Amino acid sequence: MMNRTGVYVHIPFCRKKCLYCDFPSQAGRDGHFEAYKDAVVYEIDHSAELPVSEIDTVFFGGGTPTVMPPIFLAEILEHIFQYAVAPGAEITVEANPGSVDRESLRVLRKAGFNRLSLGAQAWQDHLLRRMGRIHSADDIARAYEAAAAADFDNINLDLMFSLPGQSMEEWIETLRMAASLNPAHISAYSLTVEEGTVFGRLFGEGGLQRPDEDEDRLMYYAASDILGAYGLYHYEISNYALKGRECRHNIKYWKRAPYIGFGTDSHSFYDNTRWRNIHSLEKYLCIAEGSDIREEINRVTKKEAMEETMFLGLRLNEGVSEEGFRRAHGVGLFEIYGGVIQKMRNSGLMEQAEGRVFLTAKGRDVSNYVFIEFLI
Amino acid sequence: MAHDQRKIRNFCIIAHIDHGKSTLADRLIEKSGLLTQREMQEQVLDTMDLERERGITIKAQAVRLVYKTESDGEYILNLIDTPGHVDFNYEVSRSLAACEGAVLVVDAAQGVEAQTMANVYLALEHNLEIVPVINKIDLPSADPDETVREIEDMIGLPSRDAPRISAKADINIDAVFDRIISDIPAPAGNEDAPLTAMIFDSVYDSYKGVIVSVRIRDGVIRKGVNALFMATNKRFEVVEVGFFGPGTFVPCEELRAGDVGYMTASIKNVADTRIGDTLTEAGSPAVEPLPGYKAVNPMVYCGIFPADGAKYPDLRDALEKLKLNDAALSFEPENSTALGFGFRCGFLGLLHLEIIQERLEREYNLDLVTTAPSVIYRIHLTDGGAIELSNPTDMPDPARIDRIEEPIVTASVILPAEYIGPIMELCRQRRGEYLGMEYVERTRAVLKYELPLNEIIYDFFDTLKSRSRGYASFDYELKGYKESELTRLDILVNHEAVDALSFVVHSSSAYDRGRRIAEKLKKEIPRHLFEIPIQACIGSKIIARETVGALRKDVLAKCYGGDITRKKKLLEKQKEGKKRMRQIGGVEVPQAAFMSVLKLDDE
Numbered sequence: 001m002m003n004r005t006g007v008y009v010h011i012p013f014c015r016k017k018c019l020y021c022d023f024p025s026q027a028g029r030d031g032h033f034e035a036y037k038d039a040v041v042y043e044i045d046h047s048a049e050l051p052v053s054e055i056d057t058v059f060f061g062g063g064t065p066t067v068m069p070p071i072f073l074a075e076i077l078e079h080i081f082q083y084a085v086a087p088g089a090e091i092t093v094e095a096n097p098g099s100v101d102r103e104s105l106r107v108l109r110k111a112g113f114n115r116l117s118l119g120a121q122a123w124q125d126h127l128l129r130r131m132g133r134i135h136s137a138d139d140i141a142r143a144y145e146a147a148a149a150a151d152f153d154n155i156n157l158d159l160m161f162s163l164p165g166q167s168m169e170e171w172i173e174t175l176r177m178a179a180s181l182n183p184a185h186i187s188a189y190s191l192t193v194e195e196g197t198v199f200g201r202l203f204g205e206g207g208l209q210r211p212d213e214d215e216d217r218l219m220y221y222a223a224s225d226i227l228g229a230y231g232l233y234h235y236e237i238s239n240y241a242l243k244g245r246e247c248r249h250n251i252k253y254w255k256r257a258p259y260i261g262f263g264t265d266s267h268s269f270y271d272n273t274r275w276r277n278i279h280s281l282e283k284y285l286c287i288a289e290g291s292d293i294r295e296e297i298n299r300v301t302k303k304e305a306m307e308e309t310m311f312l313g314l315r316l317n318e319g320v321s322e323e324g325f326r327r328a329h330g331v332g333l334f335e336i337y338g339g340v341i342q343k344m345r346n347s348g349l350m351e352q353a354e355g356r357v358f359l360t361a362k363g364r365d366v367s368n369y370v371f372i373e374f375l376i
Numbered sequence: 377m378a379h380d381q382r383k384i385r386n387f388c389i390i391a392h393i394d395h396g397k398s399t400l401a402d403r404l405i406e407k408s409g410l411l412t413q414r415e416m417q418e419q420v421l422d423t424m425d426l427e428r429e430r431g432i433t434i435k436a437q438a439v440r441l442v443y444k445t446e447s448d449g450e451y452i453l454n455l456i457d458t459p460g461h462v463d464f465n466y467e468v469s470r471s472l473a474a475c476e477g478a479v480l481v482v483d484a485a486q487g488v489e490a491q492t493m494a495n496v497y498l499a500l501e502h503n504l505e506i507v508p509v510i511n512k513i514d515l516p517s518a519d520p521d522e523t524v525r526e527i528e529d530m531i532g533l534p535s536r537d538a539p540r541i542s543a544k545a546d547i548n549i550d551a552v553f554d555r556i557i558s559d560i561p562a563p564a565g566n567e568d569a570p571l572t573a574m575i576f577d578s579v580y581d582s583y584k585g586v587i588v589s590v591r592i593r594d595g596v597i598r599k600g601v602n603a604l605f606m607a608t609n610k611r612f613e614v615v616e617v618g619f620f621g622p623g624t625f626v627p628c629e630e631l632r633a634g635d636v637g638y639m640t641a642s643i644k645n646v647a648d649t650r651i652g653d654t655l656t657e658a659g660s661p662a663v664e665p666l667p668g669y670k671a672v673n674p675m676v677y678c679g680i681f682p683a684d685g686a687k688y689p690d691l692r693d694a695l696e697k698l699k700l701n702d703a704a705l706s707f708e709p710e711n712s713t714a715l716g717f718g719f720r721c722g723f724l725g726l727l728h729l730e731i732i733q734e735r736l737e738r739e740y741n742l743d744l745v746t747t748a749p750s751v752i753y754r755i756h757l758t759d760g761g762a763i764e765l766s767n768p769t770d771m772p773d774p775a776r777i778d779r780i781e782e783p784i785v786t787a788s789v790i791l792p793a794e795y796i797g798p799i800m801e802l803c804r805q806r807r808g809e810y811l812g813m814e815y816v817e818r819t820r821a822v823l824k825y826e827l828p829l830n831e832i833i834y835d836f837f838d839t840l841k842s843r844s845r846g847y848a849s850f851d852y853e854l855k856g857y858k859e860s861e862l863t864r865l866d867i868l869v870n871h872e873a874v875d876a877l878s879f880v881v882h883s884s885s886a887y888d889r890g891r892r893i894a895e896k897l898k899k900e901i902p903r904h905l906f907e908i909p910i911q912a913c914i915g916s917k918i919i920a921r922e923t924v925g926a927l928r929k930d931v932l933a934k935c936y937g938g939d940i941t942r943k944k945k946l947l948e949k950q951k952e953g954k955k956r957m958r959q960i961g962g963v964e965v966p967q968a969a970f971m972s973v974l975k976l977d978d979e
Binding site: 008189190191192213214216217237238250252253254259261265266267268269274276296298304307308311312315347349364365366367368369371372375 | 905927928929930931932933934935936937938940941943944947948950951954
């Protein structure tokens with residue numbers, strides 16, 4: 001039997017680390033590109049899971065995949081293509097507007113990438129500078145045009161709000177500028193200040209003024225309203241898309257479909273087991289037959305599986321279906337969670353209709369509060 | 377070895393903190409050959425982990441050393457370690473009363489310090505011969521000559537030929553032994569007189585019952601003696617007598633006048649053996665007990681609750697075990713609407729409270745919530761009755777109260793003259809009544825104040841230390857009760873009174889305290905889906921209010937493949953935190969909130 005599965009390829013390189021970023025990526029490691037490409041290719045070639053899977057989504061994320069020469073990305077993708085890839089598979093690559101041009105995009109498109117995710121973030125240069133981004137607002141429009149010219153018709157723009165020094169007007173401008181390019185998809189993230197980042201340190205020292213929670217929520221509602229007006233409907237906590245253009249790869253994460261990660265720090269969920277690849281680039285580059293690059297291998301228990309169904313599934317605006325829950329867990333949603341759901345409905349945080357339960361707008365604002373209730 | 381009082385020396389070691397008291401004790405034990413170095417754990421005398429960490433001695437300990445002199449054979453040296461905190465002043469005084477002399481350790485680099493002075497005064501009060509020793513002469517910054525000058529100038533103790541040693545580097549330790557033998561008087565008891573022995577400590581042992589540490593003044597005690605404890609009037613037949621090896625009890629035939637040792641008599645209750653009590657023989661008792669005995673009663677009370685309600689029986693067991701060794705600890709069951717089942721516990725003072733709390737948490741692995749400490753108030757009712765109140769929750773309706781009295785102490789603060797201003801200000805803030813001031817020498821003074829006990833049980837000691845850079849030392853004694861303008865302050869969370877947060881306060885500081893508690897709680901109580909008012913009130917009058925705003929946002933913006941495991945852990949942690957909170961008026965209040973109101977002064 002062939003498992004439908006997603007493939008994630010992690011490219012842990014950036015030209016420069018953004019000040020808010022706590023993702024596994026490093027700058028100044030350009031000398032390792034080729035060796036890394038070879039190691040990923042090796043890992044893909046020796047995969048135990050891919051030969052028995054049908055791949056229907058591929059996602060190259062980072063870091064910034066496009067800091068690598070596009071021919072390396074093309075070569076990695078080629079090795080994925082040696083396995084069964086479904087016709088019409090969604091094949092995404094993330095890019096920084098400052099690290100692509102018409103030529104490189106053309107190479108990527110020709111290699112088989114059919115979806116591009118551009119890290120636009122904001123349309124004001126002073127905000128981009130403050131975040132430590134390497135590109136300008138003009139670069140976004142240029143990159144977008146180049147992508148369209150290279151025949152990418154499924155483009156996502158990543159945006160961020162609640163940024164230090166960002167006004168509501170600026171956020172609305174960002175939303176309008178982004179939407180007016182007519183992308184198929186927009187991700188709009190509220191800035192999370194993470195410990196261990198430059199922003200984390202500044203924030204701790206009180207040197208970072210950002211919009212308060214009330215303003216943050218107003219910005220969030222503005223995104224939903226404005227993007228909605230452009231036909232980009234709100235389908236996940238931070239994601240908006242034209243109907244039918246939702247990111248199929250990311251939906252796998254929320255619906256607990258299998259995916260296999262390649263490269264350092266990539267995560268996998270397959271055969272009801274989660275694991276992570278090692279962090280160390282040095283060790284990963286030495287990958288060879290029999291080398292152990294998987295860590296934190298955990299079989300998901302029945303209880304955990306139900307919890308995951310809820311706290312991941314409820315991120316989607318469509319929520320969790322009774323039927324899907326029963327199919328996945330062999331037990332009724334209300335048998336397990338009837339009390340909690342009632343409690344959340346009473347608090348106006350959840351709703352129930354047509355065999356599904358889902359968060360209300362208020363519930364989305366405090367989704368962690370709701371999710372905790374679903375931990376058994 | 378024939379018993380010869382002339383070959384016995386009973387002494388203690390006194391020092392400012394960190395001047396090397398414990399190191400010297402260790403060295404003396406090691407030198408007398410009682411332990412090989414391998415057997416020595418550093419600081420043998422402080423046996424509790426807690427004591428080692430805090431660097432203070434909580435319970436008195438004793439050890440018998442045998443020292444061989446070249447000219448005069450073997451001497452028996454009984455070293456009695458004393459507790460080192462104002463809460464245990466009485467215990468200290470009894471330990472000192474068991475000695476004839478004290479070795480005063482002064483750090484050659486630091487010179488005479490606040491506690492050096494305080495300890496010297498205490499030793500002099502007990503007529504102890506003081507043997508000064510200059511320690512840490514191996515430090516680069518050591519200035520022994522200056523230290524000698526300070527001791528002579530500030531204390532008036534001749535010390536030109538005081539031994540100059542390093543306990544740590546093992547320099548000149550023999551000189552200390554020589555001085556103990558030559559300078560400290562031998563005991564002068566009468567072996568033929570009726571038995572009188574002073575109890576200076578007791579510990580519970582599950583096999584032997586209470587092991588009572590005694591200093592024999594007169595007479596002899598041996599197995600089979602029908603012993604009478606004069607204050608408690610309890611009789612027990614002596615099962616065993618012995619002396620103190622390092623960390624062990626060594627049984628012997630008998631203890632005679634001048635000896636320091638222990639006795640056991642299958643005593644089940646440590647409360648029967650009060651520190652300071654006199655032990656005599658029931659058949660031919662002493663005419664009168666030794667002077668200085670005082671009944672020790674708890675002065676400070678607080679509620680102790682298990683964080684996990686299911687641990688209530690464990691908490692009870694743990695308290696019962698601690699009580700075996702601690703006659704000053706008292707407890708009785710208490711029930712709080714906010715905190716569930718727990719115990720109302722009585723302590724000698726705040727340090728005693730903290731020590732018990734830490735021992736419960738560490739040795740018995742209990743997670744605790746403690747309520748604000750309270751003293752015992754005397755409430756006179758309008759119907760002529762009176763009650764003693766140690767729990768603010770039990771305060772009667774104000775209409776039934778005629779007047780309230782609170783305990784008052786007389787406090788002496790010994791301090792360098794330059795801190796007089798700040799410390800007088802502190803005492804004034806704490807409703808202190810100035811009694812007088814004496815200069816003990818040019819640069820040092822003793823401030824005398826009358827202070828309400830409830831003003832010093834929170835953080836007086838810490839504040840005193842910080843305002844005097846650690847130089848002021850402090851001692852107090854219960855004086856009596858005094859009528860005062862006291863009132864109960866209640867805290868309402870989401871319109872519901874939280875009994876565990878109520879406390880009694882002087883009306884002059886009620887507003888300030890109420891406001892600060894409300895502010896503190898606002899920081900500690902997490903946001904909920906709704907607004908939470910926090911109010912401080914006296915009766916039905918609200919004197920302070922803060923509001924915890926409603927939760928507007930609690931959301932993970934991103935949750936992709938790599939985030940799932942990590943985010944789940946985050947949610948679980950959040951859930952775990954929630955589980956440990958207390959439900960009050962539909963509000964989840966973290967335990968930290970109950971504790972935070974105890975420390976209002978660190979803003």
